[in-house]
Amino acid sequence: MLHGVRWHAERVILDLMKLLVIEDDATTGAYIARGLREEGHVVDLMDDGRAGLLAATGGGYDVLIVDRMLPHVDGLTLVKTLRGAGSTTPVLFLTAMGSVEDRIGGLNAGGDDYLVKPFAFGELSARVSALGRRPQVLEQETELQAGDLNLDLLTRKVTRDGQELDLLPREFSLLEFLLRRKGRVQTRTMLLEGVWDLSFDPMTNVVETHISRLRAKVDKPFPSELIKTVRGAGYRIDG
Amino acid sequence: MKRLWRSMPLRLALMLVVLFGTVSLLSLAASYAFTRAAFEQSIRDDLAQDLAGFRAAPSARAVAALVQAESKGTDPDRLVLSYVTRTDQIFGNGAVGRDDEGFHIISLEEGRAELKGEYLALSARLYGGRLTIARSRAEIEALQPVFLNILWISLLPTVLIALSGGLILARRSQRHVEVIRGALERMTGGDLGARVVTGRRWSDDLLRIGTTVNGMAGAQERSVMALRQVSSDIAHDLKTPVQRVSLRLEALAEAVEDGQAAELVAQTRDEVDEISAVFQSLLQLAQVENGALKEQFAPVNLAQLCQTMVEVYEPTASQRNQTVMYTGPDEVSVQGEKNLLGQLVANLIENALRHTDEAAQISVAIVQTPNEIILSVTDDGPGIPKSEFDRVTQRLYRLDRSRNTPGNGLGLSLVDGVARLHGAKMELNDADPGLRVIIKFAT
Numbered sequence: 001m002l003h004g005v006r007w008h009a010e011r012v013i014l015d016l017m018k019l020l021v022i023e024d025d026a027t028t029g030a031y032i033a034r035g036l037r038e039e040g041h042v043v044d045l046m047d048d049g050r051a052g053l054l055a056a057t058g059g060g061y062d063v064l065i066v067d068r069m070l071p072h073v074d075g076l077t078l079v080k081t082l083r084g085a086g087s088t089t090p091v092l093f094l095t096a097m098g099s100v101e102d103r104i105g106g107l108n109a110g111g112d113d114y115l116v117k118p119f120a121f122g123e124l125s126a127r128v129s130a131l132g133r134r135p136q137v138l139e140q141e142t143e144l145q146a147g148d149l150n151l152d153l154l155t156r157k158v159t160r161d162g163q164e165l166d167l168l169p170r171e172f173s174l175l176e177f178l179l180r181r182k183g184r185v186q187t188r189t190m191l192l193e194g195v196w197d198l199s200f201d202p203m204t205n206v207v208e209t210h211i212s213r214l215r216a217k218v219d220k221p222f223p224s225e226l227i228k229t230v231r232g233a234g235y236r237i238d239g
Numbered sequence: 240m241k242r243l244w245r246s247m248p249l250r251l252a253l254m255l256v257v258l259f260g261t262v263s264l265l266s267l268a269a270s271y272a273f274t275r276a277a278f279e280q281s282i283r284d285d286l287a288q289d290l291a292g293f294r295a296a297p298s299a300r301a302v303a304a305l306v307q308a309e310s311k312g313t314d315p316d317r318l319v320l321s322y323v324t325r326t327d328q329i330f331g332n333g334a335v336g337r338d339d340e341g342f343h344i345i346s347l348e349e350g351r352a353e354l355k356g357e358y359l360a361l362s363a364r365l366y367g368g369r370l371t372i373a374r375s376r377a378e379i380e381a382l383q384p385v386f387l388n389i390l391w392i393s394l395l396p397t398v399l400i401a402l403s404g405g406l407i408l409a410r411r412s413q414r415h416v417e418v419i420r421g422a423l424e425r426m427t428g429g430d431l432g433a434r435v436v437t438g439r440r441w442s443d444d445l446l447r448i449g450t451t452v453n454g455m456a457g458a459q460e461r462s463v464m465a466l467r468q469v470s471s472d473i474a475h476d477l478k479t480p481v482q483r484v485s486l487r488l489e490a491l492a493e494a495v496e497d498g499q500a501a502e503l504v505a506q507t508r509d510e511v512d513e514i515s516a517v518f519q520s521l522l523q524l525a526q527v528e529n530g531a532l533k534e535q536f537a538p539v540n541l542a543q544l545c546q547t548m549v550e551v552y553e554p555t556a557s558q559r560n561q562t563v564m565y566t567g568p569d570e571v572s573v574q575g576e577k578n579l580l581g582q583l584v585a586n587l588i589e590n591a592l593r594h595t596d597e598a599a600q601i602s603v604a605i606v607q608t609p610n611e612i613i614l615s616v617t618d619d620g621p622g623i624p625k626s627e628f629d630r631v632t633q634r635l636y637r638l639d640r641s642r643n644t645p646g647n648g649l650g651l652s653l654v655d656g657v658a659r660l661h662g663a664k665m666e667l668n669d670a671d672p673g674l675r676v677i678i679k680f681a682t
């Protein structure tokens with residue numbers, strides 16, 4: 001028991017998870033599995049709904065990655081069945097459709113998030129780690145910190161290297177969002193949803209321009225760069 | 240009421256009333272003429288008979304005595320007997336005189352007044368004198384009111400019954416037509432499950448139309464379903480390979496060193512992103528147009544949504560010295576789907592940013608009137624020629640001069656689709672200079 005708890009705690013710290021990928025397209029499935037394994041996760045891959053459902057009910061997974069269209073048992077039915085059986089394991093849907101209606105259908109069935117094909121691996125990875133860490137809300141926190149950057153949630157003051165930074169309210173929210181998810185990539189859609197409460201497909205680089213404004217204040221006057229761009233995925237602030 | 244007036248059953252009823260009335264009037268007029276002629280003939284016959292009776296008298300004296308006796312107690316208003324002898328002696332209850340104006344009958348009773356009314360008279364020379372018998376035509380004249388009464392009594396109820404019957408039928412068929420119209424309107428609005436619910440009292444022709452409409456709606460629903468299935472199949476079948484390409488490119492990007500190869504990989508990834516964006520827009524458009532999303536509608540604060548969107552796009556705009564501003568109230572509630580409305584506002588702003596030059600001013604505004612919420616996005620760019628207004632909402636349509644600007648020609652189609660889904664109307668206006676896109680939500 002003691003051993004189990006410690007092992008679990010260790011996994012959270014290292015952000016490593018046991019994942020189940022249920023995807024019928026062999027190429028996509030293999031790429032996803034390989035990519036996630038490279039990040040250090042333990043990944044099982046199933047290529048049809050029935051086998052996937054059996055594996056998922058076996059439990060022990062931190063996040064399920066489920067394609068909507070699967071042979072034998074489709075993704076929606078699979079997740080409904082799991083939820084009916086009392087499973088609360090977070091589910092990330094992969095879908096080819098990805099319209100609003102589809103998304104609502106997936107979330108109603110018990111999915112926690114969804115990703116529209118074609119997606120970049122970085123986006124998948126970011127969403128999977130967000131799901132695996134979902135319950136982590138540190139209410140008592142009044143100060144966020146990364147390197148020499150400090151963000152005080154009560155006085156709403158931001159300092160870097162002892163120097164106070166003058167941020168607009170939304171820049172503050174953006175920085176706060178990234179700091180709260182320190183070490184994890186936040187994609188453009190995650191930022192739009194989290195900071196602005198918007199879910200839409202921008203054709204232009206709206207998020208990039210906000211990030212570059214924030215960088216102009218947070219990074220530019222200092223020798224090191226805190227806000228990192230993760231190509232094809234999004235942004236991350238490291239600890 | 241005006242619509243009822245123009246309805247077919249009421250028009251038919253009115254036409255029948257007019258036809259029936261005309262025929263009744265004609266036949267009444269004919270029988271009136273015949274009766275009148277018959278009455279007149281019988282008066283003439285009476286006069287001839289009267290005259291024959293007096294002719295039977297043997298002398299002038301006898302005629303005078305007879306006339307005097309007969310006329311005593313005879314009402315001159317009804318019958319006038321007059322015998323003027325050779326010596327101008329007048330016997331009887333009246334005399335016939337003549338002046339420039341015509342004949343006059345003068346009563347011989349006290350007052351000697353002229354008798355009013357029309358008379359039919361027969362005059363003959365008898366023993367050197369002149370015998371005149373005149374019978375009043377009052378009886379014939381009395382026919383007119385009688386016939387008028389007959390006209391009212393027979394025609395009025397017919398007209399009333401026909402009119403109210405027509406009105407009732409018109410009301411009923413209007414109700415039924417309304418049911419058909421409502422179903423068609425729901426279908427036009429994207430409710431593929433809308434059907435005409437017919438009743439037992441429906442008339443055969445409307446019933447047939449209703450059944451046909453339902454048949455058509457069923458066929459349409461089936462074909463849309465089939466189309467949707469096909470498009471979801473295509474989406475799945477094509478997106479999977481695009482997904483593979485995208486993932487392989489990612490792997491490739493990591494494998495190649497910086498340089499020309501890396502540049503090519505980056506460009507190819509951008510192209511793949513473009514392809515999937517078009518896919519995404521087409522799928523979203525298809526889903527918006529099918530209308531099923533209406534079930535997810537909830538109140539959305541459109542004003543707040545616009546303000547947030549303006550804020551999101553402000554840094555992008557400022558890169559080219561452009562400005563985006565919102566004017567309007569802080570709280571405007573619209574029944575809708577928040578993400579779609581957000582996409583609508585985003586597309587309008589992006590459209591304006593993309594098709595205007597440096598330092599352009601873009602204004603997002605909401606105006607609330609008693610029965611409308613008007614959302615408008617105005618730019619001061621080159622605008623769109625009026626002749627192109629209709630075509631820019633067509634899928635993948637792009638103005639010739641926009642071929643080289645980014646975008647896929649789906650933006651305004653999606654705006655139009657989302658507006659329609661929300662029962663709103665999209666209009667394009669010349670902002671002189673620039674373009675104003677207006678979305679009118681009914682409240």
